[in-house]
Amino acid sequence: DQQVKQNSPSLSVQEGRISILNCDYTNSMFDYFLWYKKYPAEGPTFLISISSIKDKNEDGRFTVFLNKSAKHLSLHIVPSQPGDSAVYFCAASGSSGGGADGLTFGKGTHLIIQP
Amino acid sequence: DTEVTQTPKHLVMGMTNKKSLKCEQHMGHRAMYWYKQKAKKPPELMFVYSYEKLSINESVPSRFSPECPNSSLLNLHLHALQPEDSALYLCASSLTGLAGVVREQYFGPGTRLTVT
Numbered sequence: 224d225q226q227v228k229q230n231s232p233s234l235s236v237q238e239g240r241i242s243i244l245n246c247d248y249t250n251s252m253f254d255y256f257l258w259y260k261k262y263p264a265e266g267p268t269f270l271i272s273i274s275s276i277k278d279k280n281e282d283g284r285f286t287v288f289l290n291k292s293a294k295h296l297s298l299h300i301v302p303s304q305p306g307d308s309a310v311y312f313c314a315a316s317g318s319s320g321g322g323a324d325g326l327t328f329g330k331g332t333h334l335i336i337q338p
Numbered sequence: 339d340t341e342v343t344q345t346p347k348h349l350v351m352g353m354t355n356k357k358s359l360k361c362e363q364h365m366g367h368r369a370m371y372w373y374k375q376k377a378k379k380p381p382e383l384m385f386v387y388s389y390e391k392l393s394i395n396e397s398v399p400s401r402f403s404p405e406c407p408n409s410s411l412l413n414l415h416l417h418a419l420q421p422e423d424s425a426l427y428l429c430a431s432s433l434t435g436l437a438g439v440v441r442e443q444y445f446g447p448g449t450r451l452t453v454t
Binding site: 264266269323324330 | 426
């Protein structure tokens with residue numbers, strides 16, 4: 224059963240416009256959410272995160288929004304640039320209260336920025 | 339510096355071989371992780387080490403044996419693997435996993451493993 228869902232396998236956006244990537248989760252124990260960018264044959268690169276006590280976090284061109292009641296988060300990239308073309312993974316973790324937790328990843332969205 | 343290094347980058351091994359994957363970080367992180375990623379799939383958690391102790395084993399077959407010699411190093415020993423174990427093996431580290439503390443995980447470039 225998929226606990227983190229990214230329902231759009233791909234998304235095409237024109238350069239300079241806003242890219243919006245969506246993610247839904249089902250596990251109520253998740254309290255920390257992250258977005259990663261990945262190129263083929265490379266490890267995921269951390270982009271931005273958000274704790275469940277917040278509803279928005281911003282870092283430069285990247286903003287993550289969290290709607291806890293809907294169990295939904297989104298990543299906004301504005302303006303979109305050609306170098307943003309990559310696969311974007313949404314990930315979540317739960318607090319075990321004393322140790323580290325692994326991340327549960329969505330299946331990813333392939334973002335294509337068109338010139 | 340948010341660098342996690344992994345060696346080797348590529349590894350081809352037979353089903354009877356014994357090999358090891360290595361991971362290193364010098365960020366002072368006390369949690370380290372192994373993930374497995376098959377083509378066109380998301381990374382899947384295998385093991386978690388917290389303060390050099392194994393804290394999570396996601397029901398991984400015993401032909402994969404993790405080891406954490408110290409807080410900077412993480413190994414994954416491989417023995418009698420199957421062709422379906424061919425994948426990208428990713429190592430990650432994080433400061434800690436404690437509640438209320440930032441829990442970003444930083445990934446290495448991965449080892450591309452092919453089992454023949």
